[in-house]
């Protein structure tokens with residue numbers, strides 16, 4: 338099967354998981370970035386939605402600060418809108434991160450979630 342990132346003609350290596358649509362993490366993030374920019378520009382981040390997302394992150398941030406594990410499913414459970422953010426950021430160690438108001442988050446490949454407060 339071929340990588341589904343437009344413009345990439347690589348074949349997906351067998352070493353990647355069977356459901357993989359892209360040949361590499363780089364292509365995966367590229368495709369994700371494209372999707373979220375498109376969604377962002379067509380959405381214009383309504384204030385209430387940003388508030389809602391931000392309060393979910395604030396809550397999970399507090400949960401994590403009590404040393405309880407949090408993951409992407411928690412976001413889904415609280416109806417987090419993954420398509421909505423107020424900014425993006427590429428962290429050298431963590432990789433791509435999304436910003437919602439005063440919080441930023443990153444989802445690891447194992448779905449564990451990191452939330453932190455911006456200064």
Ligand SMILES: [Zn+2]
Pocket residue numbers: 340341342345346347359360361364
């Ligand atoms: Zn590719």
